[in-house]
Amino acid sequence: MWQAGLMAAYSIKKLRQEDRVQCIQYALDRPGVLTVLPGIRGKEDLKELLKYVDATPEEKDYSIIGEFAPADVTGKCVYCNHCMPCPMNLDIGLINKYYDLSLAGDNLAKDHYMNLDKTAKDCISCGHCNSRCQFSVDQMSRMKVIKEYFGK
Ligand code: SF4
Ligand code: SF4
Structure with a gap:
């Protein structure tokens, strides 16, 4: 793959x-x-x-790919971190990657997430990432979903 x-x-x-x-x-x-x-x-x-x-x-x-991404990629995080920096120092790409891997059944991804210094619970919904994402990801909402999923 x-x-x-x-x-x-x-x-x-x-x-x-x-x-x-x-x-x-x-x-x-x-x-x-x-x-x-x-x-x-x-x-x-x-x-x-x-x-x-x-x-x-x-x-x-590689966020430039977002300029000609197919419709089915729009709205999906590709972990490019083009939306960084985050004022709360969240590693947005990595947080999303661990979340997707965990959803796919990777137990280690959850362990890795739990060991992060900053997690989705630290997001202050400032909107900076939403305004920078070329894949039209609503990252502010996604951080809430991720926080709910991992409990932190
Ligand atoms: S939210 Fe957008 S810019 Fe940020 S890592 Fe995901 S795809 Fe990249
Ligand atoms: S909305 Fe949350 S994740 Fe996005 S830049 Fe602001 S604090 Fe960071």
Whole structure:
């Protein structure tokens, strides 16, 4: 599944002719993905891919995908953290990722969530994330749902 995701991301980026760093980050952020192994044709491809190692958070920001995301992705968090920073220092992408993984039956995700310094209960509903999200996620409401689900 991750391979399909990466290929989809690559094909999107091909259309945009932009850096593959964002595609790798996108694939790594999918639930359940631990490793990404892109195919390479030679040294030049490898050099291009290794840019990921030293890339800044801004260079890894793939939220631009939201500009041409299909309708069925609209409103769904893809953990890109483009809505950051949060004034309460919530890691919005990670909180959403643990929530989705837990819903999918991953018990470890719940443990990880419980160990976070800041959780959905710390959200003050300031609306900053809603105004920044290019995927039209109502994150303020989602934080309330996540708090209810985990109890914190
Ligand atoms: S709420 Fe939007 S911007 Fe924030 S992590 Fe989710 S998809 Fe990205
Ligand atoms: S609404 Fe909540 S999660 Fe979003 S930026 Fe404000 S405090 Fe952070």
